[in-house]
Amino acid sequence: MTKQGHYEGLRRRHIAAGTIIFKEGDAGDYAYIIEEGSVEISTVIDGKPVVLNVLGQGIMFGELALVDGRTRSASASANTNVLLTVVTKEQVNMRVESADPILRMLLFVVMRYFRSETSWRTRGKALKPPVIEEVGLTQPTIDLNRKIGEAVDLIRMESELRVAVAEKQFCLHYQPIIDIPTGAIAGFEALIRWHSPSRGFIRPDVFIAIAESTSLILPIGEWVIEESGKALNQLSALSEQPLFMSINVASRQIEEPTFTQTLVGIVQKLGINNRQIKLEILERSLFDSDIAQQWIQDVRKLGFPLSLDDFGTGYSSLQYLNDYHLDNLKIDRSFVWGLGNKTNSANLCKAMVDLAKALGMSVIAEGIETAAQAEVLRELGCDMGQGYYYSPPVPIEEAIALMTKPLAVSNPQPEL
Template sequence: MELEAYLRRAIGQQEFHLVYQPIVDSHTNQIAGLECLIRWHQPQLGYISPADFIPIAEETGLIHEIGEWVLMEACRQNMIWQNAGLPKLPVAVNLSSRQFKDSRLSRKVQSILEETGLPPQYLELEITESMSMDVKTASDALNELKKLGFKVAMDDFGTGYSSLGYLKDFPIDKMKIDQAFIKGLKQSPVNAAIVHTMIAMAHKLNLLVVAEGVETEEELQVLKEYGCQLVQGYYFSPPANAEKIGEILHKYALTITP
């Protein structure tokens, strides 16, 4: 209840901010995109993890207001980078379950793009595997988003409950392998077999694959051997604020060195 009370005041008091983590091409070391992540520093309580406040926001319905702020801020910041002459990159935004089920979602996102001036190809929307369990609703929502020109990624793949049989019917562009499968990839034959299979399956379905949570050179090399082109994790860069990301894009001109 205390968190909920603070949460209701957080947007108006500008307590949220976004950080961005590069998604890197494993073969060229070029930045292929960015994922934005919300952070909350509450003056009385300090840093509060998204794992603690997002469920409360979902339950109370505050997630709609927070989610719209994230979309607006991510699009606005992307345009700032582009207008400064930095490389034009897609920024991925995570959708909450409530947002995804909102029949007004596509209209809201389109309105945000019109207000910020960001072309749709530079916004990527991420859904989780569990959000796609209602196949008819998920398929309709995804088709609406695709009509507007957005790329859609399925996040945390391998941790949800959706049937693989439905995966081929969803109009998604990218599969993100959850970091739980990447950790200790070299030492875990089971994880290695699962990751190898998921990458091969994604390729068969003409999907791009992103491996999340890459932290070591060993993990990177295994993923490259398996044909995983896109990677994300602390090995390349932790999530960083907009100013730092701008410096990275300016300094390396799309190339990031671990």
């Protein structure tokens, strides 16, 4: 039971002295904060009531069953007339689920051991090793064990990710970005891959989330810039026209004061024109408007093009287009997939293209998988596109091969 600040706007209950608030074994639907008076926490041992604690103003109680979903481990009654603030299960769970996974794991572990300790003290039972076999366990216990197991696995993966950074276990694949009107390769997007020695292939969305939460994204991001820059030099040597390399930038990198300096240093060392490095950012990276706006101003002054990735999937896309000066808008694959068979998808893509053009931005569509989709985008005036229809992300050797021979779909036609 922990001290808590007052929750504003929550329900309050006046309870008379001697009234039972909840009994041991009841469902844990609410927790309470004592605003006035005191509350007695008790249990029954050998048929006799035993007072465990008397709690006063500012203390929360009843939260254990609220979080782990098990029944009450003790009873609570009003020791005096009390005023309680009621805290619902939804309010607590929403905050627990939004917390860092490792913090959640620690919370669940502490709760499990607290319940074991309480059981030992109140029942005189010897502590037993955790039961691995789930047969006969209640659903809340199974759910708790599952959550702890998932969080422990995330901690293990974080440790493995640190080793991967030190040992450079990553590789980059490159997906060509096509100039839709001509069918020529205009540039590439660098996409990181991690093949763990123990786990095999790990999806980028899994390990990048861990990297962002632990700041490992900073050394990983620095490595990506350098490796993709080297690849750009190799690919540009095979092209008559200047190519660009798109690099994804995470919000944690934007927040890092030295990131821009690091970016410039690597690009200069490799002899690359800043205009050839396209920085892709997500809408959520722009939530801290002051930091994001300053960063955008800084990199634009240095000549780096900026692209808003996954456009249309967030809540404030139009606001961002109005507030920030960006060079490219990237239509999310979820809108592209419906082209050729869904009228609404074509209308939405047309609206995005028209909006971008009105703001002086070029448009890139991602997730193009069919000739029909490519043709609709061409008719709508979309500038560039990428997707498996043209090529999946490939290692540098295959990307070089793409530069030495024409793409098989250089002039895409709609499928019959």
